[in-house]
Amino acid sequence: MNTLIEKYKGIHPGIILERLLNKKAISQRPFALSIGEHPQTLNTITKGKRRLNTALALKIEEKLNLEEGSLALLQTYYDIKEEKSKSKQSTPDLSLLRKSLFWDTDISKIDWQKQREAVIRRIFERGNDIEKEEIKHFYKSAIVKSTLAKSSRKPYTIYSNKENA
Structure with a gap:
C-alpha cells in the first residue's frame, strides 16, 4: 500500500479507481451495481467531482x-492537498489597502497574480508604508524587488536603511 499511496498521493481517488477499472477491463455500471451503488454516483467519483466516502x-x-x-487514505491526502491550496492567500489583506488606490477598477475583480506587476508599481507609487508592507508580504519581497527593478520609473525605495543592515 505504501507504494500505491506515495505514487498517487494528492490525486483524487476516483481517478485512480477509474484507472484500476480500465486496467481490469471492468465497466463502471456493472461494477457499481455489483457493490450496491448507483452508477451515477460511481461515475461522478471517477470524474473527480465527488468525494469518496469511507463506506x-x-x-x-x-x-x-x-x-x-487505501482508497480512503488517498481521499484524505487529496482533501489535505485541496485544503492547503485553499489556505494559500489568493488576495492581499484588502482591509489594509485603500480602495482609492484602485479608483479606475473594481478591486474585487483584480487578478492579483496576472496583474501583479501593475499592482506592485501602483502601490509603490501611491501607497503608504502599511500598504507597501502588505504587498511585500503578499508577493514576497524578492518578487517586489525584482518587479520594481524592471520598472521604467526609478528609483523605488523598497527597504528602509535599518532593513538593509
Missing part, C-alpha cells in the same frame, strides 16, 4: 481486492 471506499476495496483503507 463506499471499503466496498470498492473489498471487491477489487485492494488493501483496506
Whole structure:
C-alpha cells in the first residue's frame, strides 16, 4: 500500500479507481451495481467531482481486492492537498489597502497574480508604508524587488536603511 499511496498521493481517488477499472477491463455500471451503488454516483467519483466516502471506499476495496483503507487514505491526502491550496492567500489583506488606490477598477475583480506587476508599481507609487508592507508580504519581497527593478520609473525605495543592515 505504501507504494500505491506515495505514487498517487494528492490525486483524487476516483481517478485512480477509474484507472484500476480500465486496467481490469471492468465497466463502471456493472461494477457499481455489483457493490450496491448507483452508477451515477460511481461515475461522478471517477470524474473527480465527488468525494469518496469511507463506506463506499471499503466496498470498492473489498471487491477489487485492494488493501483496506487505501482508497480512503488517498481521499484524505487529496482533501489535505485541496485544503492547503485553499489556505494559500489568493488576495492581499484588502482591509489594509485603500480602495482609492484602485479608483479606475473594481478591486474585487483584480487578478492579483496576472496583474501583479501593475499592482506592485501602483502601490509603490501611491501607497503608504502599511500598504507597501502588505504587498511585500503578499508577493514576497524578492518578487517586489525584482518587479520594481524592471520598472521604467526609478528609483523605488523598497527597504528602509535599518532593513538593509
